[in-house]
Amino acid sequence: MAEARREYWATRIGLILAMAGNAIGLGNFLRFPGKVAAYGGGAFLIPYFITLFLLGIPLFWLEWAIGRYGGEHGAHWLAPMFYLIAKKRFGVRGAKIAAAIGGGLTLAVGIMLTAYYTNIIGWIAYWAGWCISGKITSITEVSQAKTAFIQVLANPVYNLIPWIVTLVLIAIIVTGGIARGIERAAKIMMPLLFLFAVALMIIGFTWRTPVRPEWDSLKGFFWMWTPNMAKLADPATWLEGTGQIFFTLSLGIAGIIPTYASYIRKEEDIALTALTTATLNEICEVILGGSIAFTLAYAFGGPDAIALVAIQGKSPFALTMVAYPAFFGRIGLAGAALGAMWYLLLWFAGVTSAMALVNTVAALLEDFGIRRTYGSFISILLLLAAGIPITIEGMLTGGETVYLDFTDFIVGSLLLVVTCLIEAILGGWFVWGPEALEEVNRGGYIRIPEWVWKYVISIIDPIFLIAMLVWLPMSTKIANFLTRHPLAPTFVGISVTLTILLFIIGAIMGYKCAEKYER
Amino acid sequence: MGEIITVTVTKAIVTTVNGTTTTITTTSLASLVIDYAGASAFAAFGWIVVLSLLSFVLYRWFKSKRSS
Numbered sequence: 001m002a003e004a005r006r007e008y009w010a011t012r013i014g015l016i017l018a019m020a021g022n023a024i025g026l027g028n029f030l031r032f033p034g035k036v037a038a039y040g041g042g043a044f045l046i047p048y049f050i051t052l053f054l055l056g057i058p059l060f061w062l063e064w065a066i067g068r069y070g071g072e073h074g075a076h077w078l079a080p081m082f083y084l085i086a087k088k089r090f091g092v093r094g095a096k097i098a099a100a101i102g103g104g105l106t107l108a109v110g111i112m113l114t115a116y117y118t119n120i121i122g123w124i125a126y127w128a129g130w131c132i133s134g135k136i137t138s139i140t141e142v143s144q145a146k147t148a149f150i151q152v153l154a155n156p157v158y159n160l161i162p163w164i165v166t167l168v169l170i171a172i173i174v175t176g177g178i179a180r181g182i183e184r185a186a187k188i189m190m191p192l193l194f195l196f197a198v199a200l201m202i203i204g205f206t207w208r209t210p211v212r213p214e215w216d217s218l219k220g221f222f223w224m225w226t227p228n229m230a231k232l233a234d235p236a237t238w239l240e241g242t243g244q245i246f247f248t249l250s251l252g253i254a255g256i257i258p259t260y261a262s263y264i265r266k267e268e269d270i271a272l273t274a275l276t277t278a279t280l281n282e283i284c285e286v287i288l289g290g291s292i293a294f295t296l297a298y299a300f301g302g303p304d305a306i307a308l309v310a311i312q313g314k315s316p317f318a319l320t321m322v323a324y325p326a327f328f329g330r331i332g333l334a335g336a337a338l339g340a341m342w343y344l345l346l347w348f349a350g351v352t353s354a355m356a357l358v359n360t361v362a363a364l365l366e367d368f369g370i371r372r373t374y375g376s377f378i379s380i381l382l383l384l385a386a387g388i389p390i391t392i393e394g395m396l397t398g399g400e401t402v403y404l405d406f407t408d409f410i411v412g413s414l415l416l417v418v419t420c421l422i423e424a425i426l427g428g429w430f431v432w433g434p435e436a437l438e439e440v441n442r443g444g445y446i447r448i449p450e451w452v453w454k455y456v457i458s459i460i461d462p463i464f465l466i467a468m469l470v471w472l473p474m475s476t477k478i479a480n481f482l483t484r485h486p487l488a489p490t491f492v493g494i495s496v497t498l499t500i501l502l503f504i505i506g507a508i509m510g511y512k513c514a515e516k517y518e519r
Numbered sequence: 520m521g522e523i524i525t526v527t528v529t530k531a532i533v534t535t536v537n538g539t540t541t542t543i544t545t546t547s548l549a550s551l552v553i554d555y556a557g558a559s560a561f562a563a564f565g566w567i568v569v570l571s572l573l574s575f576v577l578y579r580w581f582k583s584k585r586s587s
Contacts, residue, residue, distance in 0.1 A: 042561020049568055219524065223551070225558035272579050279572045286565040303524045303551060310551055445583035 007178050008263050014183035016277055017190040019260055021352030023281040024193065026120065026317070027247045029346060032285045033293040034315040037224050039240050040231030045286075047232070047241030055464055056245040057278055058456045059420055061448060062427045063251065064274045065440040067261025073517065076262045076363040078255030079103035079510030080517050082422070085432040096514045098426060102255065103510015104503035105419045106364060110254035111379075111502050112495070113411045114357040115387035116404045118170070120317075121350035122163030124343050126152055127325055129162070131339035139329035142301075146322045153394035153401070160391060167383060170351060171376040174358045178263045182355055189348040196345040197288040203338065204295035210331060211300055220298025221291060223306055235471055242468055243413055248285055249278060252419035256356040259363050271444035293319070296342070300327030300335075320346070358383075364506075367513050386502075389494050396487060403491040406481045410499060414472065421465040428458030524551040 009015035036044045070081035082102035086095040130136040130148075139145050152158045173185045208217045231237045250256055264270060293316040297305040305323055308314045320342075328339035358379045365375035389403045427436050437453045482489050 042558060042564070045561055045565050045568075219522075219553060221562070222553045222555050222558040223524070225562040226552060226554040227557040227561050269583075272576065272583070275572075276576045276580070279569070279576050282569045282572060286569045290562070290565065306524065306551060446579055 008265055010179040010183055012268075012273065014179070014187055015260075015264065016273060016280070018182050018186040018352075018356075019257070019273075019277040020280040020284075021186045021190050021193075021349075022256060022260060022356035023248060023250050023277060023353075024190075024284045025248075025250075025349050025353035026117075026346060027244070028281065028285040028289040029197070029292060029349060030315065030317045030320060031247060032244060032289045033224055034309070034317065035240050035244050036290065037294065037309055037316075038313070039234075039237040040228045042225045042227040043229050043232055044237065044241060047238045048244060051242045051245045052278075052282070054456060055242065055461055056249050056251065057275065058452055059251050059424065059461060060249055060257070060274050060278055061271065061440050061452075062423060062436070062457055063255075063257040064261045064264075064270045065436055066423065066427055067255075067258030068264045068266070068270055069436075069439050070258060071262030071264065072266055075367075075517065077103075077259055077360060077367065078106045078419075079364075079506075079513050080367065081255070081258055081262075082426055082510075083514040083517050085436070086426050089431045089433075092518060096511050098422075099514035100507040100511040101422060103364075103513065104507035105415060105422075106254045106360065107506025107509065108499050108503040109252075109411045109415050109419065110256075110357055110361050110364075111382050111386050112407050112499050113253060114354055114361075114379075115383045116390060116407050117350065117357070118167055118354050118383060119159075119163050119387050119390050119404065121166050121347060121354060122159070122161075123149075123152055123321060124346045124350060125162040125166055126158065127321070128340060128343035128347055130325065131328065131336050131343055134333065134336050136325055136329045136336050136339050137332050139325050142304075142323050142326045145325035145329075148325065149321050150399040153399035156391050156395060159394060163387070164384070166347075166351065166354075167380045170355045170358050171380045173355050174362055174376040174379075175373045177372060178359075182359060185355065186352055189352050193345055193348040193352070194284075196341045196348075197284065197292065200296070200338070200341055200345065201288055201291045204292055204299065208299065210334075212302065215299055215302040217295045217299035220294035220296070220306060223298070223310075224290070224294040236473075239468060239471055242464070243417075246416055246420065247412065248281060250353070250356070252416035252423065254357060254360050255419070256360045259360045260356060262363075267443040269443050269445045271440055271448050272446045275446070292342075296327070296338075297323070300324075300330065364509065367516075368509070386498055389491060393487070393491050397485050400485050400488075402481055402484050402488040403495055406478075406492050407495045407499070409477055409481070410495065414469075414474075415499075417465055417468050417472075421462060421469070424457055424461045424465065428462070429454045430458060521555060522553045524553065 009018070036042070066081050066085060070076065070084060073084055075081050075084060079099040079102040083095045083099035086098040090098065139148065173181045175181060176184070204217050204221070209215060246252060261270065294306065297316070297319055301323055305319060305327070308319060308323065309316065324339065324342065328335035358376060361379040361382070362372050362375035365378060366372055370378065390401065393400055393403050426432060437448065437450060441447055478492070481492055
């Protein structure tokens with residue numbers, strides 16, 4: 001067995017805030033309202049909640065159980081954890097293969113996803129800077145905001161500086177370790193995030209007509225939730241509902257939940273703590289996330305802002321980058337203050353998620369004797385290497401983002417489902433078996449019934465996940481990426497090559513690392 | 520209990536990040552509909568589910584504190 005690193009979360013509230021910080025990200029405030037608006041309005045909640053209770057929360061418990069079990073044996077990333085839970089049933093050889101797959105998925109998803117995710121956080125930091133400095137008041141038209149944003153994409157200086165600053169800050173936090181770095185940062189950033197989100201929600205509901213009397217903010221809120229029951233017959237609605245649950249709870253994303261959970265003490269509760277974390281995430285998504293984006297968009301942008309989404313199919317993310325700056329700029333310093341809150345809220349949400357991803361890569365490198373300080377900065381270099389094609393593509397094409405969108409599709413929609421499927425098989429009743437249920441219930445303030453493990457995690461969830469993989473419109477999606485601009489095939493090729501390369505390196509590392517846990 | 524939001528045609532010519540433009544047709548205008556009753560019902564449903572989950576979690580924390 002590898003030498004156990006005895007690092008733990010210092011407090012339960014710190015653990016909950018860090019785990020919630022990991023789960024609460026851009027997806028809560030930008031992706032969720034966009035999906036609701038595009039896939040049936042309020043009707044979207046039906047597949048969303050069914051998936052939450054049938055897949056999301058059970059798999060969340062499973063990831064916490066895998067993580068704490070791994071931590072008890074000195075394992076802090078997915079590969080050795082897979083090895084430990086698969087060994088009894090599949091023997092050393094089979095377990096090593098599981099470890100190799102876990103290692104490949106950790107490195108490929110961890111690096112590729114964090115690379116573009118932190119790039120986006122850099123763009124958010126850029127607009128936050130405009131708001132804090134008051135410069136945003138010089139932008140009053142959407143066309144001006146669009147020009148400024150294309151400049152960010154096309155100019156390496158504007159693109160790289162906010163991104164690198166964000167990455168270095170994340171590395172410094174992760175270098176501090178679990179209790180002194182990540183937990184402390186979460187204790188500062190998460191309350192501020194909640195404060196800003198609640199303030200923006202209240203402003204959205206009460207300052208209803210800041211620009212024109214007919215642009216009532218509540219119309220944006222009600223438009224988003226207007227149900228379209230016909231959408232429930234579309235398989236895409238169910239796929240997107242499920243995908244949103246995975247994304248929002250960070251399920252299957254490079255084993256970041258198992259890594260965080262590996263620092264929980266053996267006798268501490270995880271069942272109720274995990275449920276509390278999921279609940280905080282849902283508050284941030286359904287209540288706060290579902291009340292801010294379109295409420296503000298309508299109040300400051302009117303029907304045109306909604307038309308961008310409803311007719312052009314733009315996401316709230318696009319609104320945030322090219323439309324909101326103009327909305328905020330139009331109302332002067334009050335808009336600058338409002339914009340600062342909005343972009344800082346998104347930045348905190350992004351950074352607390354990204355530091356979980358960087359921590360996972362640092363934990364992986366620690367298993368090979370690389371100290372956390374060095375590991376954090378090596379992670380940053382890897383992220384820069386994997387993210388630099390975004391900058392190059394922006395420069396060459398004047399602001400296109402095929403590399404980013406394609407990578408998001410491959411790692412953010414496909415590989416995370418694959419990871420969850422493997423987790424559900426290995427952690428389910430037929431492999432890890434009753435031991436898994438014992439693990440999650442040990443020290444628990446609530447008891448998770450046997451049927452959740454036996455039937456939901458072990459049978460229903462794998463079937464659901466396989467169905468997702470089968471229904472995923474791979475060929476249509478890839479064809480769409482390839483035709484977006486003449487250089488698109490090159491950038492799709494770079495993304496595929498890097499993902500495969502990282503998977504192979506991660507698989508070798510996972511296989512090698514498993515040898516340390518053989519005894 | 521509904522409303523159709525009108526978007527003026529000149530303002531409905533929207534430009535994408537790529538620089539391409541799309542003109543919103545009168546047919547697509549009809550999609551900007553607000554159903555206040557339906558929207559309120561579903562938004563309330565979402566809030567109730569999430570707040571019920573929160574109540575359950577808080578109840579269990581208080582119960583565990585008292586028993587310890």
